[in-house]
Amino acid sequence: MLDSLHRVMNTVTRLDNAMAVLSWDQETYMPEGAVQSRAEQLATLSGLRHQHLTSEESQRIGEGARKLAHDLPERQRLVVENFLEEQERSLKLPAEHVERLARATTLGQDAWKRAKDAKNFALFSDALSEITELKKSEAELLGYEGHPYNAMLDIYEPGLTVDHLNPVFDALGSGIKSLLARIEPRSATVSDEVLFRTYDGQQQLKLATEIIQKLGFSMSTGRVDLSAHPFCTQFDRTDVRLTTRIREHDLRSCLFGLIHESGHGMYEQGVDDSLSGTLSAQGASMGIHESQSLFWENIVARSEEFWHWAFPRVKDAFPSQMSDQTPESFFKAINCIKPSLNRVESDEVTYNLHIILRFGLERDLMDGSLRVNDIPAAWNAKMNELLGVVPASDDEGCLQDVHWSFGGIGYFPSYTLGKLYSAMLWNAMNRELPNAADSISNGEFAPILEWLRKNIHQYGKTEKPDQIIQRVCHSPLTEVDFLEYVTKKAARVYGI
Amino acid sequence: MLDSLHRVMNTVTRLDNAMAVLSWDQETYMPEGAVQSRAEQLATLSGLRHQHLTSEESQRIGEGARKLAHDLPERQRLVVENFLEEQERSLKLPAEHVERLARATTLGQDAWKRAKDAKNFALFSDALSEITELKKSEAELLGYEGHPYNAMLDIYEPGLTVDHLNPVFDALGSGIKSLLARIEPRSATVSDEVLFRTYDGQQQLKLATEIIQKLGFSMSTGRVDLSAHPFCTQFDRTDVRLTTRIREHDLRSCLFGLIHESGHGMYEQGVDDSLSGTLSAQGASMGIHESQSLFWENIVARSEEFWHWAFPRVKDAFPSQMSDQTPESFFKAINCIKPSLNRVESDEVTYNLHIILRFGLERDLMDGSLRVNDIPAAWNAKMNELLGVVPASDDEGCLQDVHWSFGGIGYFPSYTLGKLYSAMLWNAMNRELPNAADSISNGEFAPILEWLRKNIHQYGKTEKPDQIIQRVCHSPLTEVDFLEYVTKKAARVYGI
Structure with a gap:
């Protein structure tokens, strides 16, 4: 019975792998004329995956495995449970709903553009109204307790609810706002002008690729390419693909983009080999995934210690552009904190206010207390309240993100969860590795990666996010560690 | 019923497309550590393809379609027949045989290396003996009339038999041998030294990529990458991938390699759109495919007319290396004819003797008149007889090709079939387009490509090779056109 289950899981997993290869290729190398045929290929594989996961035989095999599960060693039991959850979720969504949503989001992405x-x-707004109605139906099909938005959160962060998030995000928002008020009078003391000089693209890519290998990303089981939007995808723990983009007048884009993706990538490369060919051979959730990418991007690579080690490398690559810089001035430049209209270009502090805004709107859309047509007004009012800035037009405001157009309602909170988790993990790591910061300033990243491997990566998707955080940090999700972390950093950068 | 058939064909085709993407990626970009997981992915898709093609439901659908086929418009009928043939072939080969062969060839490739x-x-020899025995069993499973090698030929060139090939290859061999005897005394009059000077790799790739686009290869439905061995693969007519390789001290490798592959590629790009999603949306056979690649590589790009147009471009790219060359000297350099030990490095004339040798050995292996252990002696004797050269060791002789180790018995004749077909097509084209050679010397390739599209490409795999050749050339396969073509060329190059 378990052998049969492993065969089913292997087939589903290998189809997932193949779809990931096709999607990666689509974003990196596929010729423009192939859009339609690639859609056909992906639809075919996706259909076969659904068939295979939910066939009567697979259901019978799943039921058999469920009965055996409690006698299995823990990790195997968790693998079985994860499979059963995914099977159950697939069974709850009729093909008709999936097709309607696929059509609505295809049209939605076009309308959004x-x-x-x-x-x-x-x-x-018409397209988004239809998507919203379909997501409401989806919540009913999937089932939920309490708020209908919980069904959406559960897709990306299993187990997370509105009741958990509301108080954490409220406290986070207040904490950030009072920090910003203290920074504001000192804001002119830090300049990030150095980041926007001219930097040769190939040289940027070379530097970034060298740095992620130093961090621990393996190029014998991974690689780096270019794409319009940076991403990480895995076809197996032995084949993890990162992409980045190059902007000749923005040093952050390629370097921090690639470090971020390498954090995702090292997570995938670190999943235990015994999970290969199962649905658990991947990250635990979007939030935990972001905690890994943001750990490397922000906690490590925006720290003063990191630039003690890394600045000479940047200076070697770009001697003239760096001639008036010091590790300290560069550290400050990449840690400028200031409210802005745009989520993806914002700093690690104000970023969260953008997420809190989106979370509120999504939650209210799902329970009907916000109508789609009222989004622009609600957006602008909330921007003003949280960030003190108001977009001049919708493209700089409520149309800036692609997420809603592909039906990704419930996704945004992952980004801030990643920030909160990463600060919690940093504190937990420091309790066990008191010299972690020294390691970073010496360019010794192995102990850091090893700790993440041992505590997070190896488990793959066998635990829920809240279980992982409780096990490693001995605490449920909290904003406290993150606020402490950014307050310390703001003190260093702005002298407050 | 036909709708159901199209759904089955579409699923099988999209799985083929996806496998092609995975294989392309494996040869171009995949990190080394991913070999095992890629094998798992391909095995899974291949198993699903077999299941889908041969399921009881697909068989029922196939039987239904067979009954309707004779009332269909011709192209649709041919599509149905092609599907039924492939289904039948898959049903004849039990999974156990396919698995044994897969294992034997995996071991075989390792042993060969x-x-x-x-x-x-x-x-x-042990590994090859097992592969040979399995291919003999395969011939029995597939069935054949006459010689057991016919079952192998049928895989790559449907309908072709030993009885067809024996007289054609005999006459071809004699014709080439007497031509070589006439060239031999004049061999010192032509030098190919210019090809082996130093040429910047990126400049080579740029030049070759520009040239294939001039020929008509579309980069909006295709692309070019590098790999260890050049190849062409298609994921659909809208997504055709070529690869080439660069050798800094051999100008032929990148340029002629890419022109060759672009000939395969333009064939795939020219298949009629109505065949998309069917098993007929691909080239008709290996031999017809080679006729297209060799048409562009040899008939076009090794012609004197072509270098009238192309030489200035090569000279622009490599002015110092070309400073002592003329279009005529360069044309001669790339058309040197001389017997050598190595198939892939040989010229377009002596190449065929290498194929005739392999054909004879394969044929005799399949009917048991040659034993595997006797291959080296037979090889060396035949090399001496046909080419007048004898390898010093097996790596330069009977171990030079990978084909037998992957079970590709029956494949080699395709290369020479391609040469014979391409010369026949050139004559047929000239009867309809008497100015074809002038077009080439003016760099106007559109009429040539258009003629190939109209007469060959659009049909995809709806006709058998002999039907195509008969329809277009009004003749069955013959060596006459090719011998005439190379005799004319030898006259220009060697003044004989």
């Missing part, structure tokens, strides 16, 4: 170009939310 | 490194055929 047109609306954004026209700076006019009205061109997107 | 070791034997080649050790220059000792004996290290490969």
